[in-house]
Amino acid sequence: MTTTVIRGAYVISMDDAVPEQISDIVIRDGKIEQISPGSDYPADARVIDGEGRLALPGFVDTHRHLWQTVARGIAADWSLVEYFAGVLGQLGTRFRPEDVYISTLLGLLEAQDAGITTVLDWAHIMNTPEHADAALTAHRESGERVVFGYGEPVGAWLGASDRFELDDLARIRNDHYSSDGGLLSLALAPRGPDFSAIEETARVWGVADELDIPITVHVGVGTWTERGGITALAEANLLREGTTYIHCSASTDDELARVRDSGGAVSVSPEVELHMGHGYPPTRRILDQGLRPSLSIDVCTGIGGDMFGAMRSMLSTQRGADNDAALRAGDMPQRLDLTTRDILRAATIDGAAAAGLASRTGSLTPGKDADIVLLNVERLNMFPLNNPVSSVVLAAGVGNVETVLVRGEVVKEDYRLTRDLSGLMQRGLASRDHLFGEAGIELGGAWAPPLDG
Numbered sequence: 494m495t496t497t498v499i500r501g502a503y504v505i506s507m508d509d510a511v512p513e514q515i516s517d518i519v520i521r522d523g524k525i526e527q528i529s530p531g532s533d534y535p536a537d538a539r540v541i542d543g544e545g546r547l548a549l550p551g552f553v554d555t556h557r558h559l560w561q562t563v564a565r566g567i568a569a570d571w572s573l574v575e576y577f578a579g580v581l582g583q584l585g586t587r588f589r590p591e592d593v594y595i596s597t598l599l600g601l602l603e604a605q606d607a608g609i610t611t612v613l614d615w616a617h618i619m620n621t622p623e624h625a626d627a628a629l630t631a632h633r634e635s636g637e638r639v640v641f642g643y644g645e646p647v648g649a650w651l652g653a654s655d656r657f658e659l660d661d662l663a664r665i666r667n668d669h670y671s672s673d674g675g676l677l678s679l680a681l682a683p684r685g686p687d688f689s690a691i692e693e694t695a696r697v698w699g700v701a702d703e704l705d706i707p708i709t710v711h712v713g714v715g716t717w718t719e720r721g722g723i724t725a726l727a728e729a730n731l732l733r734e735g736t737t738y739i740h741c742s743a744s745t746d747d748e749l750a751r752v753r754d755s756g757g758a759v760s761v762s763p764e765v766e767l768h769m770g771h772g773y774p775p776t777r778r779i780l781d782q783g784l785r786p787s788l789s790i791d792v793c794t795g796i797g798g799d800m801f802g803a804m805r806s807m808l809s810t811q812r813g814a815d816n817d818a819a820l821r822a823g824d825m826p827q828r829l830d831l832t833t834r835d836i837l838r839a840a841t842i843d844g845a846a847a848a849g850l851a852s853r854t855g856s857l858t859p860g861k862d863a864d865i866v867l868l869n870v871e872r873l874n875m876f877p878l879n880n881p882v883s884s885v886v887l888a889a890g891v892g893n894v895e896t897v898l899v900r901g902e903v904v905k906e907d908y909r910l911t912r913d914l915s916g917l918m919q920r921g922l923a924s925r926d927h928l929f930g931e932a933g934i935e936l937g938g939a940w941a942p943p944l945d946g
Contacts, residue, residue: 496521497901498534502543502867505881506857507550507842513881518548520863523901527859541896541903545871547881549837550856551610551864551897552800553844555760556642556709556739556789560593560618560628562600563925567934568794571941573715573769577650579942580794583932585647588618590627592924597631599921600793601639602912605904607799608866608894610638611855613709613760613789613848615682615739617644622661629669632677636904636912638864640848641665642682642709649684655693657683659700666704676900678849680737685710686725687717698731707849709737709760713744714771723748732757737847739789741779742772749775749782758847759784761839762791763806769795776811777831787847788839800840804886808836833886867896 499518506513506528517532518525564584568576588596597614604612614632619625625643632639643665645657662681670679683689683697688711701708712722723744726732734756741749741759752759763774779786788803790796811831819826845855854864868889870878875888897905904911934940 495901496535496538497541497863497898497903498532498538499541499543499548499865499867502546502548503870503878503881504528504857505547505549505837505885507838508856508858511857511859518543518857518863518865520898520901523862525857525859525861525863528857541867543867545869546895547868547870547878547885548857549866549868549885550841551854551866551899552608552840553611553787553848553850553855554604554609554789554800555613555737555758555787555844555847556615556762556791557600557604557612557798558617558792559597559600559612559614559631560588560616561792561794562596562603563592563921563928564794566794566938568769568792569796570938571769571795573771574944575942576769576792576794578944579934580792581647581650583934583942584928585618586620586651587928587931588620588624588647590621590623592928593618593624594627594631595917595920595924597628598635599917600798601631601635601637602910602914602917603793603798605635605637605897605899606894606910607801607891608868608897609800610864610866610897610899611640611845611848611850612637613640613642613680613737615642615644615709617650617682618647619644619661620646620648622664625661625665629665636676636899636902638676638850638854638899640678640680640850642680644682645684650688655689657689657693657697659697662700662706663704666706680707680709682709685712685722687712687714687722691725691729694726695729695731698733702733707735707737708733709739711739713738713741713748713775715743721745721748723751727751735849737787740766740771741775742766744775746778746782749778749784753782753784759786760789760847761786761807762789762803763810764796764803765791767806767810773814774807774810776807777815780831780835785843785846786839787844799891801890804836804840807839808833808886833883836886837882863898863901865898866894868893869895
């Protein structure tokens with residue numbers, strides 16, 4: 494049996510039963526065996542020095558469109574309408590399987606580099622079975638924990654068809670996800686009631702039920718949700734335990750209560766929601782309904798890909814709204830009841846719960862897989878460490894991420910990923926150049942997609 498010990502790190506476990514203190518973390522065969530000061534371990538164990546380091550669970554990103562990684566930054570100044578026209582319309586229809594592969598793999602390695610050990614890949618680029626196989630290959634090669642959100646061909650989002658052809662889903666389910674307990678799992682990522690007819694939505698939900706696959710779906714986005722997507726699902730008896738509802742910016746409080754009562758979860762992408770026009774991030778309204786929000790990046794075509802920025806965005810936007818409401822009522826805010834620990838929960842254990850993985854990851858708990866991040870807290874941006882949780886949420890960055898383990902395997906050490914990136918980055922540039930050339934997109938940020946009307 495292989496034993497690894499992280500010795501003398503300050504542990505933020507996100508598990509109330511595991512004290513936050515300087516401890517040793519003993520990892521055996523990929524799982525956390527023990528967390529305590531002065532632990533016993535074999536003489537031949539691999540020892541990682543944790544002195545001056547903070548150990549916490551790997552972050553969980555509950556919704557990212559990894560296939561868009563090679564188009565990084567192109568939509569930084571675009572609205573959601575422009576994103577549909579430019580990224581889905583101009584680029585998405587031109588993606589080859591090899592483009593999906595390299596973009597997905599680079600996106601997963603970017604996540605690892607930032608301490609994100611679990612990603613739900615919301616892949617609405619399944620234009621052919623070969624596109625799906627390319628994404629799967631990237632998932633396997635990455636060493637990351639990945640939930641494959643199997644989506645529709647990108648053309649469906651552009652009105653090419655209202656029917657989600659699911660003939661290939663059974664093959665993927667049976668050939669690649671027949672066993673449980675590994676790093677890879679499967680979800681279904683359909684357009685849902687905000688973007689397709691309720692009859693089509695019911696058919697797709699039925700297939701997910703038959704194959705016992707959870708659903709992840711966008712709802713409550715801008716003015717495109719006038720029908721009330723969650724209400725439509727409720728009226729059609731399609732609310733399911735384990736479904737993740739993404740954004741929910743325009744969803745009503747009653748709809749959020751229905752999500753709670755049905756055992757669903759919510760994924761909030763605060764930076765993208767504010768930048769592109771989805772609506773205000775509903776963090777407070779989610780909490781008020783007794784739900785716990787999870788965090789997601791969404792698209793690196795518009796924002797950065799690390800969880801530190803997402804955590805700060807979630808906290809500052811909701812605190813700003815809460816404080817502004819008090820001031821407008823003539824009151825000075827007295828206490829800030831949304832805490833940095835609430836936000837770290839959203840990025841770890843609550844994300845794992847939303848992804849259906851809370852029994853495996855999301856906290857440093859004996860018996861769970863060793864998905865662990867070590868932050869160097871002796872760098873100036875975190876020194877001195879007076880409030881560990883708040884320092885992670887409000888001060889840390891990718892530059893503090895020294896070591897990352899996924900199920901006990903070291904995938905980043907001494908601030909560098911263990912995988913050689915040089916050839917992959919060259920392939921990424923070649924993919925970008927091909928796609929941008931085919932779509933007529935110029936580098937530099939001046940190009941924007943034409944909009945009908």
